[in-house]
Structure formats: C-alpha cells, structure tokens
Amino acid sequence: MMDYHVHTPLCGHAMGTPQEYIQKAIEYGLREIGFSDHAPLPEHLRQNITMEPEEAEEYITMLQKLCHTDKVAVKIGFEVDYPLHTTFDTRYFNDSRIDYIIGSCHFIGNWPFDHPAFVEEYNRRDINQVYHDYYTIIYDMVAAGLFDIIGHFDLVKKFGHRATKDMSKDVEYILQAAAGKSTAIEINTSGWRKPVKELYPSYDILQKMYEYNVPVTLGSDAHAPEEVAYNFDEAIGIIKKAGYRKIVGYKKRKQYTIVL
Ligand SMILES: [Zn+2]
Numbered sequence: 001m002m003d004y005h006v007h008t009p010l011c012g013h014a015m016g017t018p019q020e021y022i023q024k025a026i027e028y029g030l031r032e033i034g035f036s037d038h039a040p041l042p043e044h045l046r047q048n049i050t051m052e053p054e055e056a057e058e059y060i061t062m063l064q065k066l067c068h069t070d071k072v073a074v075k076i077g078f079e080v081d082y083p084l085h086t087t088f089d090t091r092y093f094n095d096s097r098i099d100y101i102i103g104s105c106h107f108i109g110n111w112p113f114d115h116p117a118f119v120e121e122y123n124r125r126d127i128n129q130v131y132h133d134y135y136t137i138i139y140d141m142v143a144a145g146l147f148d149i150i151g152h153f154d155l156v157k158k159f160g161h162r163a164t165k166d167m168s169k170d171v172e173y174i175l176q177a178a179a180g181k182s183t184a185i186e187i188n189t190s191g192w193r194k195p196v197k198e199l200y201p202s203y204d205i206l207q208k209m210y211e212y213n214v215p216v217t218l219g220s221d222a223h224a225p226e227e228v229a230y231n232f233d234e235a236i237g238i239i240k241k242a243g244y245r246k247i248v249g250y251k252k253r254k255q256y257t258i259v260l
C-alpha cells in the first residue's frame with residue numbers, strides 16, 4: 001500500500017522531518033511513500049502555504065537523499081495549484097526526477113475557499129454556484145492534461161457546506177475526461193480530520209468513478225508524521241466496496257497498477 005500525499009516543512013504549515021514521515025510509513029508497512037508538497041503559488045499568496053520557487057530544487061535534492069532505503073520506496077511529487085500553477089517552473093513538468101504531479105484547486109478566483117480564515121465567504125455566495133465554479137476549475141485542470149492525479153476531488157465540501165442542487169452532471173463531465181486521459185483521482189483521508197468528517201471524494205462519487213473506470217491513488221494529506229496512512233484500513237475497505245480491486249502508482253510520471 002502507498003501514501004501519495006504527504007507534506008514537508010518547506011510549505012510552512014507542516015510539522016516533522018521527512019525522515020519521520022518515512023519512519024511512520026515503514027512502521028505502518030507501506031510499500032511506498034510519496035511526498036507531494038505544495039509547489040510555489042504566486043508571491044502574494046504563498047506565505048506559509050507553499051515553498052518558494054527557489055526551494056523546489058532543495059526539496060527534490062532533500063528527497064533524493066532519502067530514497068536510498070529498501071524498506072519503503074520514496075517517491076517525489078508535487079501538489080500544484082490550478083489555475084495558479086504558473087509560478088511553478090514549467091521545466092518541472094518534464095523532469096525525470098519527478099514521479100507524479102497532483103493537481104489541486106484551493107482557490108476559486110482569489111478566494112482560498114479551504115482556508116478556515118475565509119470560511120464566512122460561503123455564506124455570502126450562492127452555494128450551488130460555488131460548487132459549479134469549483135468543478136469547472138477541476139474540469140479545466142483535467143483538460144489541461146498537466147497532472148497525473150486530481151487532489152481531494154470534492155474539497156469544496158470541507159466545512160460542511162453542501163450544494164442544494166444535483167451536481168452529478170458537473171462531476172460526470174470530469175470523470176469522463178479523467179477516464180479518457182487516465183488521470184487518477186486520489187482517495188484522500190484528510191476529509192475525516194476536517195469539519196465535513198467525510199472521505200474525499202464522497203462514496204457516491206467514488207461509485208461513479210468506478211463505473212467510469214477512473215484510476216485511483218491513496219493519500220493521507222499528512223501535515224505531521226502521525227497522520228501518515230491516516231485511517232487507511234477504513235479507506236481501503238470503502239474503495240473495495242465501490243468495486244475497485246486495484247489502485248495505481250507512478251514512477252517518473254509513468255502509471256502502474258497495484259493490486260489491493
Ligand atoms: Zn497543506
């Protein structure tokens with residue numbers, strides 16, 4: 001089993017050394033641990049949220065040094081914001097040291113909708129429009145074709161705000177596009193640690209993903225070593241219940257299959 005979504009202190013809001021995350025992965029018996037720290041956002045947005053552009057090299061070199069353990073495979077990835085990815089040097093999209101790139105949306109326009117300090121904005125907006133705007137960004141992100149994995153698919157539910165209209169058409173457009181490009185969607189267990197207390201994505205979306213034949217990865221979104229592999233037993237049970245018998249991993253941006 002693998003955890004493909006863990007952070008490092010370079011982003012400014014995660015604790016513990018990468019060695020401690022790796023140690024936790026070994027204790028849990030993971031075969032792979034993949035770091036996917038926040039790639040640089042534009043300067044006015046990145047303080048304590050992402051690394052600086054010049055730290056990307058430091059990040060890769062630091063992880064390369066940790067790859068030399070036979071107890072667990074260490075993968076090097078990034079979590080890149082869409083559409084705010086332009087601060088991230090384009091050469092990293094064609095860099096053989098990188099195993100995979102997660103595309104995530106944390107901003108609707110200028111609104112950091114998953115940031116607790118800006119949660120009031122949900123009450124000022126039409127919630128169905130918020131969901132539609134969010135899923136439109138995710139669709140565009142898949143269509144852009146830059147990313148291997150879609151991060152926390154329905155993050156917009158983080159604080160428990162629910163669309164009152166049926167969003168399944170928006171979701172299905174994305175799943176169709178993702179299946180066509182073999183873009184994976186991560187099963188992200190951090191939702192269980194947030195006010196929504198639910199897996200990203202929700203079970204009904206997960207069932208649709210299986211119908212559409214969308215590949216899945218697994219990640220804890222750990223920002224501290226003790227969060228590595230968070231609730232994975234439960235998550236794997238749910239993935240299997242939806243029908244999946246295999247998930248996918250990546251090496252140098254090439255996808256491969258792992259039997260559950
Ligand atoms: Zn983070």
Ligand SMILES: [Zn+2]
Binds near residue numbers: 079104106151
């Ligand atoms: Zn994220």
